[in-house]
Amino acid sequence: MAASIKEVAARAGVAVGTVSNVLNHPDRVSPPTLERVMNAVDALGFVRNDAARQLRAGQSRTIGMIVLDSSNPFFAAVARAAENEATRHGADIILGNSGSDPEREARYVTLFEEQRVQGVLISPSGDISSRLRSLRDRGVAAVLVDSESEPAVHSSVSVDDTAGGFMAAEHLLETGRRRLAFVGGSPGIRQVADRLAGARSAVDRVPGARLEVLQAADMTVLAGRAVGQDLVERGRSELPEAIFCANDLLAVGVLQSLLLINGLRVPQDVALMGYDDIDFAQSTVVPLSSIRQPAEEIGRTAVQLLQEQLGDTPSPPRQVRFTPELVARQSTGPSAASA
Amino acid sequence: MAASIKEVAARAGVAVGTVSNVLNHPDRVSPPTLERVMNAVDALGFVRNDAARQLRAGQSRTIGMIVLDSSNPFFAAVARAAENEATRHGADIILGNSGSDPEREARYVTLFEEQRVQGVLISPSGDISSRLRSLRDRGVAAVLVDSESEPAVHSSVSVDDTAGGFMAAEHLLETGRRRLAFVGGSPGIRQVADRLAGARSAVDRVPGARLEVLQAADMTVLAGRAVGQDLVERGRSELPEAIFCANDLLAVGVLQSLLLINGLRVPQDVALMGYDDIDFAQSTVVPLSSIRQPAEEIGRTAVQLLQEQLGDTPSPPRQVRFTPELVARQSTGPSAASA
DNA sequence: CTGATCCGTTGAATCGTTTCATTTATACGA
DNA sequence: TCGTATAAATGAAACGATTCAACGGATCAG
Numbered sequence: 001m002a003a004s005i006k007e008v009a010a011r012a013g014v015a016v017g018t019v020s021n022v023l024n025h026p027d028r029v030s031p032p033t034l035e036r037v038m039n040a041v042d043a044l045g046f047v048r049n050d051a052a053r054q055l056r057a058g059q060s061r062t063i064g065m066i067v068l069d070s071s072n073p074f075f076a077a078v079a080r081a082a083e084n085e086a087t088r089h090g091a092d093i094i095l096g097n098s099g100s101d102p103e104r105e106a107r108y109v110t111l112f113e114e115q116r117v118q119g120v121l122i123s124p125s126g127d128i129s130s131r132l133r134s135l136r137d138r139g140v141a142a143v144l145v146d147s148e149s150e151p152a153v154h155s156s157v158s159v160d161d162t163a164g165g166f167m168a169a170e171h172l173l174e175t176g177r178r179r180l181a182f183v184g185g186s187p188g189i190r191q192v193a194d195r196l197a198g199a200r201s202a203v204d205r206v207p208g209a210r211l212e213v214l215q216a217a218d219m220t221v222l223a224g225r226a227v228g229q230d231l232v233e234r235g236r237s238e239l240p241e242a243i244f245c246a247n248d249l250l251a252v253g254v255l256q257s258l259l260l261i262n263g264l265r266v267p268q269d270v271a272l273m274g275y276d277d278i279d280f281a282q283s284t285v286v287p288l289s290s291i292r293q294p295a296e297e298i299g300r301t302a303v304q305l306l307q308e309q310l311g312d313t314p315s316p317p318r319q320v321r322f323t324p325e326l327v328a329r330q331s332t333g334p335s336a337a338s339a
Numbered sequence: 340m341a342a343s344i345k346e347v348a349a350r351a352g353v354a355v356g357t358v359s360n361v362l363n364h365p366d367r368v369s370p371p372t373l374e375r376v377m378n379a380v381d382a383l384g385f386v387r388n389d390a391a392r393q394l395r396a397g398q399s400r401t402i403g404m405i406v407l408d409s410s411n412p413f414f415a416a417v418a419r420a421a422e423n424e425a426t427r428h429g430a431d432i433i434l435g436n437s438g439s440d441p442e443r444e445a446r447y448v449t450l451f452e453e454q455r456v457q458g459v460l461i462s463p464s465g466d467i468s469s470r471l472r473s474l475r476d477r478g479v480a481a482v483l484v485d486s487e488s489e490p491a492v493h494s495s496v497s498v499d500d501t502a503g504g505f506m507a508a509e510h511l512l513e514t515g516r517r518r519l520a521f522v523g524g525s526p527g528i529r530q531v532a533d534r535l536a537g538a539r540s541a542v543d544r545v546p547g548a549r550l551e552v553l554q555a556a557d558m559t560v561l562a563g564r565a566v567g568q569d570l571v572e573r574g575r576s577e578l579p580e581a582i583f584c585a586n587d588l589l590a591v592g593v594l595q596s597l598l599l600i601n602g603l604r605v606p607q608d609v610a611l612m613g614y615d616d617i618d619f620a621q622s623t624v625v626p627l628s629s630i631r632q633p634a635e636e637i638g639r640t641a642v643q644l645l646q647e648q649l650g651d652t653p654s655p656p657r658q659v660r661f662t663p664e665l666v667a668r669q670s671t672g673p674s675a676a677s678a
Numbered sequence: 679c680t681g682a683t684c685c686g687t688t689g690a691a692t693c694g695t696t697t698c699a700t701t702t703a704t705a706c707g708a
Numbered sequence: 709t710c711g712t713a714t715a716a717a718t719g720a721a722a723c724g725a726t727t728c729a730a731c732g733g734a735t736c737a738g
Contacts (some may be wrong), residue, residue, distance in 0.1 A: 001397075001478045002455070003688055004694055015718045030716060050453035051393035052694035055723050058340075060390070072416055078450060080410055083436065092450060095434055097422065111431060114389035116341070134384060138340045221618055252622045279560055280619045283591045287624070343724055354688045368688060390722035394693050437726055679736090688731075693724105701718070708711090 003044040012040035013202020022179050056131040062092045064112030065121040066105055070097040072186055073278040073294055081299025089307055103127025119306040121145050121210040122301035145302045155305040155317040161191050163322035164291040165198025168244050168273050173206050177271055179210045183227050185219040192246045216250055232262040239270060244324055248274035248281050251288055259285055268336040277327050287329040294322050342383040347485050351379035388649045397437055402429045403451030404443060404460040407478055409436040413615040413634055420638025428646055458645045460484050471575025473654025481646040484641045494644040494656040500530050503630040503663035505581050507612050512545050516581035516610055520551045522566050523585040524558040538583055563592020587613035587620050590627055598624055607675040611646055616666050626668040633661050
């Protein structure tokens with residue numbers, strides 16, 4: 001169906017090797033020949049078959065990327081930044097969405113192996129370290145995104161989630177709240193576990209402060225709404241004074257339940273805090289306090305770390321770690337008690 | 340570096356053809372041989388080289404998809420639904436983000452051609468109809484997403500944007516507003532043009548109603564904020580009574596400017612209406628009225644239409660068209676005048 | 679015991695590109 | 709005029725998987 005290099009060669013009256021040179025090393029070809037070949041290419045609508053090129057080259061120009069949840073604006077932003085940076089390096093990105101499911105994650109890794117990708121950017125959910133190590137042994141570099149690795153094995157870009165969790169809880173405590181709740185997804189997700197650990201250590205420093213842990217089905221707006229619903233049904237006296245959600249989506253859901261379904265006021269009755277600082281955080285019903293993570297920088301850096309390991313002289317793996325930042329908005333303002 | 344089928348064959352003491360049969364037609368191989376080969380596969384960590392397989396097969400198992408803006412939750416939802424449906428059909432999706440830039444769009448089409456994708460799902464921005472036609476002539480089916488095609492050329496999934504624009508403006512008029520403004524992105528984007536046309540025809544039916552057209556730099560929250568800023572600076576008496584934005588992101592931006600920067604009240608001073616009904620629309624400072632488009636159905640249907648054209652007996656192209664739906668929330672509630 | 683049938687296995691040919699050692703043509707200095 | 713250096717074009721080999729006609733061996737009916 002599609003024209004091959006051979007047909008182009010026949011039409012232009014040259015050898016296949018010459019056509020290949022026109023495509024890849026135009027300087028090696030004399031101007032008149034070049035033009036004849038170009039005309040043949042246009043006339044036949046020739047498009048290079050990438051599978052054949054890759055087969056010969058032994059490697060592709062693509063980078064595989066696996067994120068935990070592509071519908072979370074935070075990961076979407078990371079992925080987009082990575083894509084832009086990859087384009088600057090002449091590479092393409094194949095994006096996979098694991099949804100924190102180790103099985104889907106493994107399927108994507110296999111897909112990437114079959115594609116012989118240059119490298120893999122991954123936010124791990126299950127334990128794929130052995131898988132990644134065998135990849136590396138085969139010459140496929142991996143960069144852990146939003147996660148750390150044993151140094152000297154892979155590069156990684158991460159944000160200090162424990163510090164972020166600490167900052168969040170500390171902020172809530174500073175505004176006078178004592179009975180806190182943490183809303184997370186599965187505790188198996190490292191980000192969730194770290195943010196909780198950080199929050200707990202802040203709470204433990206303050207005498208009389210308590211931290212209750214609630215688990216949402218997943219980390220979406222819908223799951224947040226369900227948790228919020230459960231909270232509201234306890235009755236007012238049993239409510240925590242402040243809620244810290246492991247990401248902004250959960251916080252948005254909790255917010256909806258508190259305000260819309262019940263008549264509670266945020267922050268007067270309950271303070272609310274999210275994580276990630278997605279673009280929408282400042283546009284919610286009550287603008288949401290959050291912990292900002294530098295999404296663009298994470299994506300960009302991940303691709304750069306990968307590139308470092310690809311050249312002829314691969315650099316040793318590096319760990320880059322960003323520090324998150326507290327963004328205080330209305331949802332953690334003064335409480336009714338203090339007002 | 341990576342083991343090939345040949346090495347597996349050598350280790351298992353069989354011919355390469357047998358290894359291939361183990362991989363693709365295990366039923367044709369006797370149990371003992373099968374086991375020997377499997378062991379060799381595991382021992383060598385063999386992973387099939389997809390480039391070679393594709394080269395031989397002449398076609399890949401991937402579908403190319405181009406969306407206008409992957410950071411817009413509406414398109415993200417469409418893409419995710421498409422991905423799920425593709426997985427059900429044993430296909431993978433390569434997602435490209437054109438950002439409404441015809442040049443990037445063209446680059447992705449070329450990439451997909453080189454990859455010899457099964458088919459292409461595309462929300463066109465520039466005029467790529469000739470490009471798509473030549474694709475089709477080469478046996479690569481295309482499905483237009485959120486856009487219509489000349490029937491009998493490609494299949495398409497679309498939503499009636501003119502009707503949506505009409506519904507939006509009509510709703511604003513019904514709540515008593517007469518001086519309306521439309522905030523869109525580039526008028527070259529068909530969705531924008533259609534929604535405007537629909538709005539205009541609703542306005543034209545009502546004597547004394549006016550529609551002012553404002554153009555944002557692009558269709559993001561940031562661009563919306565800039566437009567809102569310009570509006571606010573005019574002074575109160577020059578403000579429209581209602582603003583209809585071509586998508587929810589713009590509306591969120593406009594909302595921020597109106598409320599946060601200036602002291603205007605929504606909907607009392609100005610009514611505001613978005614488009615798409617993304618998940619966040621109900622969680623904004625003032626819950627946003629919008630026009631709902633069935634994102635999941637669009638994505639799913641697009642893949643189904645593509646599949647229809649791929650079998651041995653390809654069906655003729657079909658056009659599927661959804662009707663949008665008005666979702667009235669607080670941002671278009673009663674005005675101060677009528678209250 | 680022969681011939682037909684069936685199952686499992688074989689290995690060469692093929693896909694389209696890139697590479698590279700050769701060949702061919704051209705120009706230049708001695 | 710010859711030899712040599714330079715530039716351009718050639719075409720066979722290789723990449724790794726799949727396919728398919730051909731082959732060998734076992735089974736069985738006659």
